[in-house]
Amino acid sequence: KEGCVFNEKASKNIIIVGDSLLAPIAFEIKDRLNKENYKLNTFFLPGCFFFPDHDFVNKKTNKISKNCNKEYFLDIQKKIDKKKDAIIIFGGRFQLFFENSPFNDEEGNKELNVEFINQNKFIKDDGTTDIKNSFKDYIKKISKKNKIILIYPFPENAYHVPRKLFKSYFIGKDIKASENFLTTSYEVYLERSKSSYSLLNSIDGKNIFRVYPHKVFCNT
Secondary structure, eight states: OOOEEESTTOSEEEEEEEOGGGHHHHHHHHHHHTTTTEEEEEEEBTTBOOOTTOEEEETTTOOBOSSSSHHHHHHHHHHHHTOSSOEEEEESOHHHHHTTSOOBOSSSOBOOSOTHHHHEEEEOTTSOOOHHHHHHHHHHHHTTTSEEEEEOOOOOOSSOHHHHHHIIIIIOSSOOOSTTSSOOOHHHHHHHTHHHHHHHHTOOOTTEEEEOHHHHHOOO
16 A cells, blocks of 8 residues: 555656555566666556545445545555656556456357456545546646656456466367467457547646557457
């Protein structure tokens, strides 16, 4: 919850904020920055993205998450608000939160391990939900004195990739020996990501920079 700090004595700052999807990327960035005089702060919580002024609340019990809540977001904001000329990276599974549903690849596969998104919701003290504008407004605010990198939606998978690979190639239960064994539809990705793209495209400014994962992963 307090985040992690690497290369603490460095004079320049990079901050990464997101969900668990960005954790592997953070380790790669950390290794590359060791010689670049950058301090790296990371803030990740599984199943929790950065929506200021919101609590993640169970729909049945109305209990607020102990970790994913406005106090956690406020802690992050306090650390960011102190920075100037920092590089701040935001990314995660935007589709999961904006569509409020697990991923269905329309090929017979549907995520089973993220049902929490149906059982909980982000709400403010007044009972309303405005996660898109809460994110957008804060990004525009901090971009006035920092450089912001927005990582657009990653292509999703409706199955656990390491487990599927293990079963296929080590246990041999579902062998489909081709280079296109693990695929997802580009059209489904675009449709699923519409609301995410709409929000991220609406955040403009000279200090806003964008990364498009589908241009790396997709061959369509």
